[in-house]
Amino acid sequence: MDHPMESSAEENIVEESHKLIDSLDKLRVSAGTSSSNFKKKPVIIIVVGMAGSGKTSFLHRLVCQTFDANKRGYVLNLDPAVMSLPFGANIDIRDTVKYKEVMKQYNLGPNGGIMTSLNLFATKFDEVVSVIEKRADQLDYVFVDTPGQIEIFTWSASGAIITEAFASTFPTVVTYVVDTPRSTSPITFMSNMLYACSILYKTRLPLVLAFNKTDVADHKFAVEWMDDFEVFQAAIQSDESYTSTLANSLSLSLYEFYRNIRSVGVSAITGAGMDYFFKAIESSADEYMQTYKADLDKRKAEKEQLEEERREKEMEKLKKDMESSQGGTVVLNTGLKDRDAAEKMMVEDDDDEDFKIEEDSDDAIDEDEEDEEMNRFYV
Secondary structure, X not given: OOOHHHHHHHHHHHHHXXXXXXXHHHHOOOOOHHHHOOOOOOEEEEEEEOOOOOHHHHHHHHXXXXXXXXXXXXXXXXXXXXXXXXXXXXXXXXXXXXXXHHHHHHOOOHHHHHHHHHXXXXXXXXXXXXXXHHOHHHOOEEEEEOOOOHHHHHOOHHHHHHHHHHHOOOOEEEEEEEEOHHHHOHHHHHHHHHHHHHHXXXXXXXXXXXXXXXXXXXXXXXXXXXXXXXXXXXXXXXXXXXXXXXXXXXXXXXXXXHHOOEEEEOOOOOOOOHHHHHHHHHHHHHHHHHHHHHHHHHHHHHHHHXXXXXXXXXXXXXXXXXXXXXXXXXXXXXXXXXXXXXXHHHHHHHHHHHHHHHHHHHHHHHHHHHXXXXXXXXX
């Protein structure tokens, strides 16, 4: 016959288990929550590119073009080291993080200071998204200017956090700015295309190639190289180095990349090609809603499923621990008891050593007295 106290303890265990399960159920976030908060406006345009490609000048032209077309834009500056901007930024990282102070405090170089500043800013980026969400109905575009060192944003944890935060809330398009005059060399052109391809696979977002500085060099050669790899091979044929052979092989590998990418020629100085650029942005935003958002929701659902499985495993473990304890008190070993015992042993060892030293000193005194008596005897 079971003891009434044991049965009541088991009932308490079951009741506490149900309470814990109910509390965890309340904390669960459904997979459709993020989709319900998703807004189709504004379109986020993240501008990235190599140092010197004209990102800031290009962004200035975008702001001016938006104003002339009676569109409503919002500017976010993520470059903490820029001295001055040719346009006004609605949200500026320099107002929150002092780049030079970060370098002094953490004893960093220029690149380390920029990355740390961006990491600090990313910790509060949910507030930035909230500000834009409140103004979403009043905006058409949000322009994001990134640091000149492209790898700091594209390959850092903070860059991924910022990009995913935008992509989970608004249609987001990445614009890769290419320095057209410098890309007339087939090797440099291939390097730019490889970097653009890596950004596409890293962000998993629509990508638009903006060949800047077309007022200096026309971008038609780049379009021909992307459309027909034989033209590119003919252009690189005169170079017999290892890099040219590698670029020749890569031109075939990137053929699918060229087929599914949007590219436009623009000039940040004259404003040429800006209408085509905004058409490419609109097409990319539609592609985001049809393809990329579905993939994003799928990845979110998979992540939430893994989180759900982790919670269930923790609950099972907790229930087993509670059933094994039978409602009794579980004493956690914090190490304090062992530490007290160790200190007690150390004290006892010290007492033994003191006692040993006293014995040794007494023996030494006895030996000195015997020596004096012997000396007296011989005298």
